Amino acid sequence: MRNRCIVFVFLMIITTGINAQTIHFVRNGATGLNNGTDWINAYTDLPDILVRGDTYYIADGVYDRYTFDDALIGTEYIKIVKAIPDDYGEGNGWMDSYGDGVAVFNDGFLFITGYYEINGQVGGGPESWFSGFGFKLQGYSANVKLVDLRGPDWYYEPLPDNISISHTEIVHRGRYTGDMDDGIYTIAMNKDGTKSINQVEGSKNVTISYCYLHDFGRFPIQTHSCSNWIVEYTCIARNSSNAEQHSEGWQDFGSDDIIARYNLFIDCTGTGFIVLKKNYPQINENWDVYGNIFLHTEANRTTKSNSCGHGVFTQSLEETTESINLNFFNNTIINVGGWASGVWFPNGVNVNIYNNLWYRCDAYLYGTNITNLHLGDGSSVKYDYNTYIQSPLKQTVAAEHDEIIDFGNPFVDWQNFNFNLTSNTSSGKVLDEKYAYDMFGNYRKSWTRGAIELIEADSFMKPSGIRVFQ
Template structure:
């Protein structure tokens, strides 16, 4: 699994730093000149439904309505849809074989976002693979350009999808292909904002921020800002590799009409990787959930911050962080390692650990740091006859855990020190070196670096629990990825 993850990240990194040398096209909300897209004075109106492989489509600011693509899924030549920015708008130095810079106006074309109401495939045809949606941002904090709780427009998310009330999916690949036979390989989505319909969109429909019903393989989500889903954020029935990194995922809604979750797996899912993300106010069944004929293996969830802001009254999850629900479903090798869980709650007095209701499951639960969990909640592990590797976790001012085997947990129900520099104001670094959050289990890659790319153990030989290795630095620097697929300071 680790080799697959690293390979996918290397491919993505190369695509971002090596000029494409493909033909570039200028695209706007309205056309000008001859509308050919040969430059900004002759920009085309909106994206054509059929895109040319190997080409790059630069988008100016504006609202583009809904987009339906019909590009054939024929080969591995990549298509790139990119937001035009002041520093990258289609010159030869930007990697274009043709220069489209004539007529460029930064104030009207490169000062805001390019927004769609919905982005989706159509019909029952295979959807295109090898496609990049690039908002063309530079920010290195999770998401793209804003910190959590800030309500300003994240301009570094150059591309945006804004759902309407009643919309059941924001970004839909393989719209009518709920069969796993119409696979869409090698998508990359980065520096994109996806805004759901919010609490009002929790109705008879099931809103998902990203839905891939035909199957998405080797899918990379990097520096994306997801927020206000009416139900779920990801609904992925089939995948052989799906990575979510350096992103900020904020707030969904759950009710008896539509049970929410962060990740919803069905059928056959393998090699899912979530790391270095900030995840806020997830409510519903669970956070990572497997149900409806689900066979899911090799989930690596590490170096994330899962939190509820101070003063929030939004409920949490009823069936655990990991939920493998209904007879017949199976979760194999699901790992929850080196994460921070802060001020969280289990809805309906449920458990915050793992839940199953079917076949034997195998879970790994190590080196996590819990702080301020609702006292009536508990850390509980249900295995349905499977196995648990559990230990070296810290629970501070939290519900008493029901520990698994080989546990070296430090359990302090009340009066524990606050480990974080200023978590209510989104500074999650460790405030000091303290025995209550040292003593992490030594693990190999990818778990031997922290959220910011600091090596584990640190220079002092100490391995900290949670997402951050203590370094004496309370700032939160940018986490870009390097060729080895890890974050670097």
């Protein structure tokens, strides 16, 4: 019996050791032993080597660009958490003033390996799009990528996987630097420098949530041969595009199984807000774009050089590779002018466009193709239950349940980012349950068209001047 007890205790010690997660503390300006054991003896910077399975709490302060390169141990994550008064790891020596501001990382992060969770804890989302973030990645150097996912050999496999970033402001030096100042950036290439001809895999299982990406000289986001990404509750605003550094709000090459939901896109320029490009032999497949708001401010709308070349969700003009299984549901598109404001996939297969709301979108697509929507081979692109307010369809034929409204403003105050409706639209198409909630968590009881469900509304919006196709 005694031997059994000794074995049991030994196994308990081993199990406890395996499952234990040590908490470390980091505070710029700490004057203790610099060993991370509490807030008095906190590390003054993130140490060069981090421990798998452990959590690192970061106090307010300014820190240098950090490289995450710790060897993988199975699926063990390393957690980087912003310390705030409500959650600071309970270390001795804590003062609320250590966590009531922002932890800034100059020039951001480089990821060599994966399995990291970056959590700023506060800020972001539809209640706080632009402020209150726990972490901030601030660009200072030209051409730097603030979330650089290019891996150990700069482009080549294996690229870092299983990364989440939340409640973080990601901002570069400004919109018109003329440099390759990018936000979240990944690119997959072969050893000979060709782009994934041998199907090099990009980063997988990445989640970006409650973040604010803004003011880039080029891309806020570039994905390349990626899979299983979620970008949600995030504001993506103000990039720049020119002949030397052409860009979009989100540029993708050949990625699959991507979700973009509950985001706010502001003043994205180039080919479009979200643009899918070919990456032979890989194709873009299984994209769910739903519950988002796409907006051009008035100043941006009147300048074609700052507008969208091919549409809101689109492909490049020169692309011939098919994009397969694309959904564009319950999005709101506001004030998009310039060249194009629609969804354009001439080689798309199974492209579905339902329950969207366009307001003040009167752009052409090079004056020859459709203005607001839906170019394909006919049977492969399906659209219906969309509402167009002050958004002439021009070359597009209205679908059976589409609404065309000649005038009126349906929003409470869109110029100040209140996108709630003053009255309801006609009911949209009832979709799968996973699309049945808006960005505020409201259940789509009436399937209001556009991003935000109108709650406690008894009447449908039917102003004079409406032409309803049903």
